[in-house]
Structure formats: C-alpha cells, structure tokens
Amino acid sequence: MRFSLKQLRKLKVVTVSGVALGNICGIVFETDGQTILQYEVCKCCWFGQKLLINRSQVVRFEDKKMVVEDAVRLIEVKSEKMKSEKISVEPVMMIKD
16 A cells, blocks of 8 residues: 555544544654654644654554554653654553553
8 A cells, every 4th residue: 555645644543442643744754764763643733742653553554544553651752843842752642541
C-alpha cells in the first residue's frame, strides 16, 4: 500500500483497543536512510496536544486509518522550537486503564 503525504495526513489514528488518537499531521524522517521514524498525530487541526508515534508501534494501515499499539505512558517534553507546545515521545499516547 502506498500513500502520498497528502493522503497520509488525512488518516485517522486509532489504537488496537479502538481509542481514537487524532489524525496524522506530520512525519519525522531520517535523511541518511530516507526512513520514516515517527508519525506526528494531532488531536485537532491546529491546537492541542501532539503525539509522536514511533514506526515500531504501527500495527497496520487500512484505507482510512492507521492502527497503533496501545501505549503504556505519556511523556511531555518541551522543544526548543516550540517551548509553549507539549508533545509526547515514544512510547506514546495514553495510559490504558
């Protein structure tokens, strides 16, 4: 299955247990190997928390969604470029009850 960046950005992201995390809003890739390392997921279009999903956490892609593993913890970090914005890093997402 192949996706353009435009198609990828429309994909919803859900966990295996069915929790909706948001939509893909960007990617982090390594230039040396030309490999996607992480998928950036936004809960809403412009504001809110962003999650970074490591490619190892992706279970499968479907036509309109990306299914990822259920996470164990949420980590908040502050980036030099985005000091006021909170993002999470691997392992991602939400605490499962």
